[in-house]
Amino acid sequence: MHNLRNKSYKQILILIIILSIFFQTSAYIMASANDNNRNQVKNIILLIGDGMGTSHITLGRISKGSNLHMNSMSYNGFATTHPIPQEKKWVTDSAAAGTALATGNKTYNGYISVDVDQKPLETILEKALKSDRSVGLVTTARITHATPAAFASHNSSRDAENQIAKETIGKGINVLLGGGRGHFLPKSDNGKREDDKNLINSAKNLGYEYVESRKELNKINKGNILGLFNDGHMNYEIDRDKSNEPSIAEMTTKAVKLLNQNKKGFFLMVEGGRIDQASHANDPATAALDIVAFDDAVKVALDFAKKDKNTLVIVTADHETGGMSLGANGIYNFKPEELKKQKSSLEKLLPTLTEDNYEKEIEEKLGITLSEEENKEIINSFKEKEEITKFLTDIINKRSNTGWTSRGHTAADVPIKAYGPGAERFSTYMDNTDINKIMTELLNLTGRKIKRAA
Ligand SMILES: [Zn+2]
Structure with a gap:
């Protein structure tokens, strides 16, 4: 009897041990499967606000009157922006910063994904293509402009946009949407090309669907697409x-x-290519709307990523433009309501102003009623284009109390925001080249694996 009870105790004990090993093992397997899922980055959407510093993000939020989608992203960090440090210039242009983000390497200002010896540096877009992924570039600037160019081409001059257009077309990039039609058309066809080539026809021959309006874009549902919606920037x-x-x-x-x-x-x-240009023009109302429009694109990316679960979304900037401040001249106030009255960019308005129409146009397009003194001043400034630009820029910034320290870029660090698998890796302070390195690693595009895929 005693022996029998002892035996059944033993059996129960063994059963408990077996069951506990089974549950622990299955829990471990499930946990590691979850880990794998969480770490798997199938797609990356990298959104770059050109010239978008922290003040710009605040400008977008205050002007919109509610929080931006990019501010809802789970992980936040900061990045440096300077070009190759040996130059000690600290202030980057979009070419060197684009090269850092596209290739993970520092270079000189003006260089498009080439090193200091002008040797090509492979870009993450090229590596993704080699791994049989699809790739795309979307911009509101010219598609040949520094930032997209840094992903699609290699050139020691960012201004060689005719060459950049040719290289971009021949690369097999699946989606190309933006401005810059002029660099794809010969001079004889109102374009900017001196080689008399029509690259839009070349693209069609390579199998691209070509579109140049919103309506035409809506109709495309498969295949490779080239959309050029403006001769210059959009x-x-x-x-x-x-x-x-x-x-x-x-x-x-x-x-x-x-x-x-x-x-x-x-x-x-x-x-978001023109946040930068509105900031070069020190035109805060125009910058604000481009920031909010860029943020709407961030929402598109986030909505997709939330459903897909294998998409990493990163929002950052290449540099800050303008040294912008919300509140200026020692006055503790910023008046976004003044910006809302503006109905046109300064860039578009300025060439249309004459001594006869300026009063009505400034009232209508900028929402500004000029004082008697300002009226006298503007009449005098009509002699010089630069004078009137300065006059109007000063007037809009004074009314909203926006400050600018430059019409160029600054050396300020820029924010990084990330959502999706691997997003936690960006929740720190890093060099801008590290953004590329982490993306490359998460997509499994490091050198060794590339060779195997290619
Ligand atoms: Zn710029």
Whole structure:
């Protein structure tokens, strides 16, 4: 009897041990499967606000009157922006900063994804293509402009946009949407090309669907696409003809839809290209609307990533432009309501002003009624284009109390915001080249694996 009870105790004990090993093992397997899922980055959407410093993000939020989507992203960090440190210039241009983000290497200002010896540096877009992923570039600037160019081409001069256009077309990039039609057309066809080549026809021969309006863009549902919506940069959001030119959010929606048809995943770069230019012009109302429009594209990316779960979304900037401050001249106030009255960019308004129409135009387009003194001043400034630009810039910034320290870039660090698998890696202070290195690692595009894929 005693022996028997002892035996059944033993059996129960063994059963408990077996069951506990089984549950622990299965829990471990499930946990590691979850870990793998969490770490798997199939797609990356990198959104770059050109010239978008922290003040710009605040400007967008205050002007919008509610929080920006980018501010909801789970992980936040900061990045340096300077070009190759040996130069000790500290202030980057979009070419050197674009090269850092596209290749993980520092270079000189003006250089497009080439090193200091002008040797090509492989970009994350090129590596993603080699790994059979789909790739895309979306921008509101010219598609040949420094930031997208740094992902698609190699050149020791950012100004060689005719060459950059040719290289971009020949690369097999699946989605190309932006401005800059002039660099794809010969001079004989109102373009800027001196080689008399029509690269739009070349693109069609390479299998691209070509579109140049919002309506045409809407019709494309598969295949490779080249969309060039303006001869130069696309219009600022404040000036955009919404029936004809797609918004940056609409372009992003289409890009994601097309690229996501590849089961192996995709890499997409989206640039809010004109935040920078509005800031070069010290035109805060125009910058504000482009920041909010860029943020709408961030929402498109986040909505997709939330459903997809294998998409990493990163929002950052290449540098800050303008040394902008919200509140200036020792006055503790900023008046976004003054910016809301503006209906046109300064860039678009200025060439239309004459001594006869200026009073009405400034009232209508900028929402500004000039004082008697200002009227006298503007009449005098009509002699020089630069004078009137300065006069109007001063007037709009004085009314909203926006400050600017420069018409160029500054050396300020820029924010990084990340959402999705691997996002926690960006929740620190890093060099801008590290953003590329982490993306490359998360997409499994490090050198060794590339060779195998290619
Ligand atoms: Zn710039």
